[in-house]
Every structure is written in C-alpha cells, then in structure tokens.
Amino acid sequence: MAGSTLATGRRTLTRLLAPLLCLALAACASAPLRGTGDLGVVIERASGSVQIVDNSHEQALARVQGLGDLSHASVVFSRDARYAYVFGRDGAISKVDLLTARLVKRVEQASNSIGGAISSDGRVIAAQNYSPGGVKLFDADSLALLASVPAAAGPNGQPSRVVGLADLPGKRFAYALFDADEIDVLDASTPTAPKVQRFQHIGKQPYDGLASGDGRYFIAGLYGEDGLALFDSWHSDAGVRRILAGYGRGRQALPVYKMPHLRGWSIAGDYAFLPAIGQHEVLVADNRSWAQVATVPVLGQPVFVMAEPGGRRVWVNFAFPDNDKVQVIDVPTRQVIKTLQPGRAILHMEFTPRGDAVWLSSRDDNKLVVIDTATLSQRRTLPALEPSGIFFTWRASRMGM
Amino acid sequence: MDSGPVRRGICLAALLAASLCQQAAAAPAEPRAAELLQLLHNDCGACHGLSLKGGLGSPLTPQALAGKPAASLVATILNGRPGTPMPPWRPFLSEEEAQWLVQLLQQGGAR
Numbered sequence: 001m002a003g004s005t006l007a008t009g010r011r012t013l014t015r016l017l018a019p020l021l022c023l024a025l026a027a028c029a030s031a032p033l034r035g036t037g038d039l040g041v042v043i044e045r046a047s048g049s050v051q052i053v054d055n056s057h058e059q060a061l062a063r064v065q066g067l068g069d070l071s072h073a074s075v076v077f078s079r080d081a082r083y084a085y086v087f088g089r090d091g092a093i094s095k096v097d098l099l100t101a102r103l104v105k106r107v108e109q110a111s112n113s114i115g116g117a118i119s120s121d122g123r124v125i126a127a128q129n130y131s132p133g134g135v136k137l138f139d140a141d142s143l144a145l146l147a148s149v150p151a152a153a154g155p156n157g158q159p160s161r162v163v164g165l166a167d168l169p170g171k172r173f174a175y176a177l178f179d180a181d182e183i184d185v186l187d188a189s190t191p192t193a194p195k196v197q198r199f200q201h202i203g204k205q206p207y208d209g210l211a212s213g214d215g216r217y218f219i220a221g222l223y224g225e226d227g228l229a230l231f232d233s234w235h236s237d238a239g240v241r242r243i244l245a246g247y248g249r250g251r252q253a254l255p256v257y258k259m260p261h262l263r264g265w266s267i268a269g270d271y272a273f274l275p276a277i278g279q280h281e282v283l284v285a286d287n288r289s290w291a292q293v294a295t296v297p298v299l300g301q302p303v304f305v306m307a308e309p310g311g312r313r314v315w316v317n318f319a320f321p322d323n324d325k326v327q328v329i330d331v332p333t334r335q336v337i338k339t340l341q342p343g344r345a346i347l348h349m350e351f352t353p354r355g356d357a358v359w360l361s362s363r364d365d366n367k368l369v370v371i372d373t374a375t376l377s378q379r380r381t382l383p384a385l386e387p388s389g390i391f392f393t394w395r396a397s398r399m400g401m
Numbered sequence: 402m403d404s405g406p407v408r409r410g411i412c413l414a415a416l417l418a419a420s421l422c423q424q425a426a427a428a429p430a431e432p433r434a435a436e437l438l439q440l441l442h443n444d445c446g447a448c449h450g451l452s453l454k455g456g457l458g459s460p461l462t463p464q465a466l467a468g469k470p471a472a473s474l475v476a477t478i479l480n481g482r483p484g485t486p487m488p489p490w491r492p493f494l495s496e497e498e499a500q501w502l503v504q505l506l507q508q509g510g511a512r
Binding site: 112130163223259 | 439443444446447448450451452454455456457481486488489493
C-alpha cells in the first residue's frame with residue numbers, strides 16, 4: 001500500500017520534474033524564466049534528498065539527491081533566494097540551485113552538525129557543530145572555509161555542542177553552548193578573524209535558540225531549569241537575563257520525548273509564544289518586558305510553536321507520542337480553537353509568505369499536507385519520502401531564519 | 402539536585418534486570434519488531450541521531466556501548482536517567498523489548 005503510493009508519487013514527481021530536468025541538462029536557450037519567491041525545499045530525511053516545491057501552485061518541481069544524512073537538517077537561503085544551503089547531520093553543507101535543481105557544491109566540514117545561518121550581508125555561512133563543538137564560517141559563494149571557532153569546553157573537557165545559531169544585524173551570529181551554559185555573540189565583520197563575546201552562566205543546558213524578527217533579541221531555551229535566557233543586542237553591556245523563570249511552579253516535570261525547536265516565527269503581535277519543557281503548555285510572554293502573561297494548556301509536549309505571519313494564530317506540533325496532532329491557538333483569547341490530525345509524525349510546519357496556507361510534513365505517512373489557514377481545512381496532499389523540515393524562500397529576506 | 406536515592410534505585414533495578422537477562426533476548430514477532438526499529442531510529446534518533454551516532458544524546462553505536470552492562474542500558478531505556486534529558490520509555494516498551502533493542506545496539510544489528 002505504502003509502496004504503491006510511493007511509486008505513484010515518484011511517477012508524478014518524474015512528470016513534474018521533466019521541464020526542470022530539461023532546463024538543467026540541456027540549459028536550453030528557450031528555458032522559461034521564473035522567479036524563486038514562491039519556491040521552497042522539503043527535507044526527505046531518510047533518503048538524503050530534498051524536493052524543490054512551488055507554494056503558489058502547490059506542486060513538487062524536482063528532487064535533488066546525494067545530500068547525505070539529513071536526519072536533522074536545516075536550510076538557509078542566499079540573499080537572491082536562488083540557492084539553498086542545506087546543513088546535514090553528518091556535518092555537510094550542500095548548496096542547491098533551486099532553478100536548475102542541481103547540487104552545485106558540497107563540503108564536509110564536521111562529523112556531527114545541527115544547522116547554520118547566513119550573515120546579514122549574505123556573504124558568510126556559519127555552521128553550528130556538535131562534533132567537534134564550535135562554529136565554522138564559510139564563504140557563501142565558494143563554501144571555502146574562512147574561520148573555525150571552537151566552543152568553550154564543557155565538563156568533559158571537550159568543546160561544547162553548539163545550539164540555536166541565529167544571525168543578528170551587523171554580520172553577527174548568536175548561539176548557545178549546551179555543555180558550557182553560555183551564549184556567545186560572534187562578530188563576522190572580518191570573517192577570517194571573527195570576534196567572540198562570551199556570556200557565561202546563562203542557565204543550565206541551553207538546548208536551542210531563536211532571534212526575534214527584528215534581530216534585537218536572542219533567546220535560548222533551557223533544558224536544565226524552568227526558564228529561558230534573553231540577550232538584548234541593543235544593550236549587550238547588560239548581559240544575559242533570565243525570563244519566564246520558574247514557569248513549572250515546582251510541578252513535577254513530565255518526560256520530554258523530543259526537544260522543542262525554538263527557531264521560527266513565535267512572536268505574534270505584542271506576545272512571544274514559547275514551548276514549555278516538561279509541561280504540556282505554551283508560555284506567553286510580553287515581548288518588551290518579557291514578563292509571563294499567560295500559559296495555554298495544550299495536549300502534549302510542544303515542539304514547534306509558530307505564529308502565522310499575520311500573528312492572529314499560533315500553530316503547535318508535538319513530541320512523541322502526540323506527534324500526529326496539531327493545535328491552533330487563537331492569539332486574542334489565548335485558547336486552543338482547533339485540534340487537527342493531519343497525519344502520522346508531523347515534524348514541521350511552514351507558512352506561505354503571507355500565511356494563506358501552512359504546509360505540514362507527515363514523516364510516517366510520506367506526505368506533505370497543505371492546510372488553508374482561513375478555513376483550517378486541508379487543501380492538498382503531496383507525496384514525499386519521510387519528509388521533515390519545510391523551508392520556503394521568504395526566509396532569505398528575514399533575520400533569524 | 403539530590404539524585405542519590407534515585408541513582409541507588411536505578412542500580413538496584415539494573416541488578417535485578419541483570420539477573421533476569423542472562424540469555425539472549427528473543428526478537429519480538431512482526432509487525433512489532435519493525436515498529437520497534439522505527440521507534441529506535443526516529444524517536445530515540447530525535448536525540449541520538451537517525452544513524453545513532455549521537456546528537457544531544459550520546460552515541461548508541463556498538464563502539465560507544467562496548468563494555469557497558471546490558472542490564473544497566475535496559476534500565477536506562479525503561480526508567481530514563483534523572484538529571485539528564487533521557488526520558489523513561491516504560492510506557493511504550495516491555496522489558497523484553499528493551500532487552501532486544503540493547504542487544505541489537507550492542508551487536509550493531511540495529512540497521
């Protein structure tokens with residue numbers, strides 16, 4: 001059953017692929033022109049491939065293979081939104097041309113990596129690595145190595161694993177050190193000789209981070225305690241402070257079967273919506289004072305908590321064993337207004353540029369589900385091989401993405 | 402954080418498990434075995450990596466697990482490890498199933 005669905009999927013894909021292949025292989029002079037503003041990349045985690053998709057026509061255009069271990073992969077885009085840089089778990093960076101659907105460059109730069117970011121001027125790619133722990137900078141055109149910045153050592157003497165890497169204005173990157181309880185801010189103005197400002201003792205076990213859409217704030221989620229660590233880049237002298245401290249209120253922490261992911265759109269209007277750890281709640285903070293204003297009970301451990309681009313609703317997916325469900329929170333009333341069951345193992349959600357639709361990946365049903373955000377009804381499904389992350393090119397022009 | 406009593410509890414559980422699992426664990430019948438492998442790679446893999454080479458969780462390769470007593474690994478899977486992100490999987494796995502997974506991991510047959 002699954003096999004035949006997949007086979008049909010592959011045939012459909014091949015049919016859709018044909019025009020682009022023609023473009024790629026023949027580079028025919030008559031190839032139709034197109035923009036990249038409505039394109040995106042879908043990670044197919046087990047097969048080491050990505051699909052290039054078109055979110056205006058809700059269709060797959062091509063599959064690009066040979067990207068290695070994509071079990072935890074993330075993507076950033078070149079400023080012109082033509083190239084996708086795919087960061088694979090195996091430490092490789094793959095540069096994919098969305099127009100020709102070709103892998104144009106691939107470098108293996110670490111043995112275990114988790115993601116990356118692109119500098120505010122689009123010239124520098126930064127990779128965050130688990131092993132060896134640290135950050136490496138690359139030229140965005142050639143992927144030539146510019147600098148290697150080892151992370152401070154954790155308790156075992158090894159350089160810490162780096163999490164939450166995000167770009168800030170002024171060619172800076174912020175990230176957190178899981179094993180060393182730090183937030184570091186790297187200035188890549190001279191990318192061959194970056195400067196690092198370290199903030200220590202920011203809280204126990206930062207597991208991920210995000211930058212606000214204006215690039216002012218960097219927030220690291222803490223696994224080892226109830227709370228998050230906030231860095232205000234307008235007032236870096238003030239250091240890092242704790243926000244939402246003690247949100248668990250001493251309650252027994254529930255087991256976490258998958259770590260939340262902070263990166264993404266979580267600020268809706270005046271509020272930031274953030275996943276609690278070990279509580280089945282979404283935390284709501286005022287996005288200036290960062291005081292906690294509410295908690296929204298949800299059905300499981302939140303993984304992604306993402307605001308629609310317009311900020312009116314926030315979508316939440318969940319860790320195992322609730323990963324077949326998605327909940328939609330109404331921002332003004334801060335209540336769950338809908339629980340969807342779109343497929344098994346919903347790993348990621350991505351809004352179209354202005355949020356008329358959201359694309360979900362269902363790993364265990366080998367499909368992408370497109371949902372109309374106005375009606376909350378399913379618009380279409382597309383076949384994909386164990387899809388995980390979905391990344392649309394609007395990210396090319398956003399900070400912290 | 403005082404995890405002393407918890408740790409002692411885990412040691413006791415490990416000893417108990419050790420006495421119970423002297424012989425090789427039998428493979429569960431299909432389709433459960435396939436389900437367990439999927440769980441191992443996808444859900445354990447969320448922290449330990451799809452290829453089990455480690456991530457925020459430690460590596461689960463035969464080299465990384467060499468010399469570790471199977472019983473304590475089984476106890477870690479079932480009870481989790483307080484003070485670390487490792488959660489207890491007892492709600493989703495039987496003791497025999499955890500033993501089988503540990504055996505697969507240690508022998509490198511988890512692929």
